[in-house]
Amino acid sequence: MPPSWALRIGLHTRAGETVVVGMDLGLKQRGVLAMTPALRQAIGFLALSNTELSARLADLQAQNAALDPSPEAEPEAWLGLMRQISPPSDQRPRPPPDPQGASGGYDTDRIAEGDPGLIAHVGAQLPLLVRDPADRPVAQAFLQALEPSGWLGADLADIATEARVPIARAEKVLRQLQAAEPTGLFARSLAECLHLQAEEKGLLTPAFLRLLENLPLLAAGDIDALAAACGCDQDAVLTMARALRRMNPKPGAAFSQAPAPARPPDLVLRRDGEGWIVELNAQTAPSLRLTGSGASPESLREARALVQALERRHGTVLAIAAEIVARQDTHLRRSGPLAALTINDLAAATGMHRSTVSRVTAALYLKTPKRTLRLRDLMCASAPAARRLEDPLSVDAVLERMRAIVAAENPARPLSDAAIAERLLPEGAALARRTVAKYRGLAGIPPRAARRRQA
Numbered sequence: 001m002p003p004s005w006a007l008r009i010g011l012h013t014r015a016g017e018t019v020v021v022g023m024d025l026g027l028k029q030r031g032v033l034a035m036t037p038a039l040r041q042a043i044g045f046l047a048l049s050n051t052e053l054s055a056r057l058a059d060l061q062a063q064n065a066a067l068d069p070s071p072e073a074e075p076e077a078w079l080g081l082m083r084q085i086s087p088p089s090d091q092r093p094r095p096p097p098d099p100q101g102a103s104g105g106y107d108t109d110r111i112a113e114g115d116p117g118l119i120a121h122v123g124a125q126l127p128l129l130v131r132d133p134a135d136r137p138v139a140q141a142f143l144q145a146l147e148p149s150g151w152l153g154a155d156l157a158d159i160a161t162e163a164r165v166p167i168a169r170a171e172k173v174l175r176q177l178q179a180a181e182p183t184g185l186f187a188r189s190l191a192e193c194l195h196l197q198a199e200e201k202g203l204l205t206p207a208f209l210r211l212l213e214n215l216p217l218l219a220a221g222d223i224d225a226l227a228a229a230c231g232c233d234q235d236a237v238l239t240m241a242r243a244l245r246r247m248n249p250k251p252g253a254a255f256s257q258a259p260a261p262a263r264p265p266d267l268v269l270r271r272d273g274e275g276w277i278v279e280l281n282a283q284t285a286p287s288l289r290l291t292g293s294g295a296s297p298e299s300l301r302e303a304r305a306l307v308q309a310l311e312r313r314h315g316t317v318l319a320i321a322a323e324i325v326a327r328q329d330t331h332l333r334r335s336g337p338l339a340a341l342t343i344n345d346l347a348a349a350t351g352m353h354r355s356t357v358s359r360v361t362a363a364l365y366l367k368t369p370k371r372t373l374r375l376r377d378l379m380c381a382s383a384p385a386a387r388r389l390e391d392p393l394s395v396d397a398v399l400e401r402m403r404a405i406v407a408a409e410n411p412a413r414p415l416s417d418a419a420i421a422e423r424l425l426p427e428g429a430a431l432a433r434r435t436v437a438k439y440r441g442l443a444g445i446p447p448r449a450a451r452r453r454q455a
Contacts, residue, residue: 041309046316046359047141047162050266050284057286057310066295066303067288118150118255119143122180129176138163138173142186144374145362150185150252151193153376158343158358184251190441191215197247203240207232211240218244219437220417221447265367267321267375269332276332278321280314281367316352320360321375323349328378332368340382340394383429383439393429399443401427402436406445414451 045053061067122143130139141163145154152159160170177186183200187193191212198204198212207230211218214229218241226237248254266285269278288307295303325332327341327349343361347354361376382392393401405423409415415423417436424431431439440447446454 041306043356043359045309045313046356047164047363049363049365050281050286051264053313054284054286057288057306060306061288064295064299064303064306066290066299067306068291118146118148118252121255122146122177122185125180129179130173135169135173135176138165138170139177141362142170142174142177145376146186146252148252148255149250150182150187151250152186152188153374154358154362156188158355158362161355162359162362182248182251182254184248190249193249193251194244194247198243201243203243207236208240208243211237211244216434216437219441219447220433221449264365265372266364267317267366269321269325269366269368271369276325276329278318278325278366280318285314286310316356317360317364319350320346320352320357321364321366324361324375324378331378335370337396337400338378338380338394339397340392341379342381343379346379384431384435385428393427395439395442398424398429398431399439401429402439402443402445406451409451411451411454414448416448 045056048056126136126139126143130136138159141159142152145152145159147153154162156170156174157167160167163170174186178196180186183197184193187196194215195204195209195212198208210230211226214226217226217229223234223237227234230237230240264284265281267278268281269276271277288303288310290300290303290307323346324341327339327345330336331338343354343357346352346357346361350357361374361379364375365372366375366378380394380396383395383398385392401424402420405420406415417433417440420440421431421433421436424436437447445451
């Protein structure tokens, strides 16, 4: 049986911000954390989904007589592994919960009948792209980091850490995956996405490479500066720009924008009055128990360490998930922009190492009342700030604000990027003109000249 775990995360509000102030996992903290076998096992378990972990534990159970190979289902045992998240103190009316999200089950029939999404499409190509079976787990780590746009949503170093391989080996696998169709998948930036497509089309001249290095100038419509940077005349720049426009900056967008994950969710989030409860998916969360007889002392010690490792893994996963849900409460209730939340923020809030947070957020999926997504999809960087803010603006919030500013502009006299930056400054965002151009592209807002022509 798992240990007794506390159910509630204490919350209070500070200047309208929901803050986690207490989380009792029912475990005692020690001043020095020794690298015990249980801790080493728990670290290895963090990068595994519930399904992958169940398979791993089945192998270990077969090798240890002290572990029950077929534990009975004890759903009530996992009730203590949930986190009940209280609502903020303000009691403004909330939208009612989505009735379609009331069940924590995994709709396999819907997935079987639907069109294959991006993950399934790329997964079918993996055996041809990555020939060495030893590199397949690394490829799966990259696949889990693939965003709906087709770009990678995690740093190469974090993926290498998650897959437990050197960065050089991860880079080798990434180059193999970047041969996937459609071209441009697994890019780490817009420039790399377009570079892959230009390389396929035989367009990578020195001038074209310099164009890709100066995409903010292209977004700003500064043809003179581009011509100088590329070492060619304006006509050549315009010809290259037309070639770029025929490329796909988001090759993954051709697939379903909300594809079903390649596996069941690891965690389930559901409404509980005005609060939330996040819990392990009872259908996939593995459990272990000792047989209590017929095993050697050594097997019994190893079995106890394994049980402790599993309990530590579950506690770590739930603590991180609960912190994410508490920070993104407004987004989850109202579908507004994400709050600023990074791996470092989560590490500081939970007291865990950033590599631990990175493993969990990259590997595990959460089923919310509206959709199923990776924990990392509920994280967002903060925008450059004019001053130190207790509640910094997220990039997501700045993009939404930019869309509102442009929607309200005079179509005959559209705002320049500098003017948009001035409008954002009082709200706490200090953006350079090139940063505005970058964010404008992310928000799907055309340049000023194009907006004027559309008026």
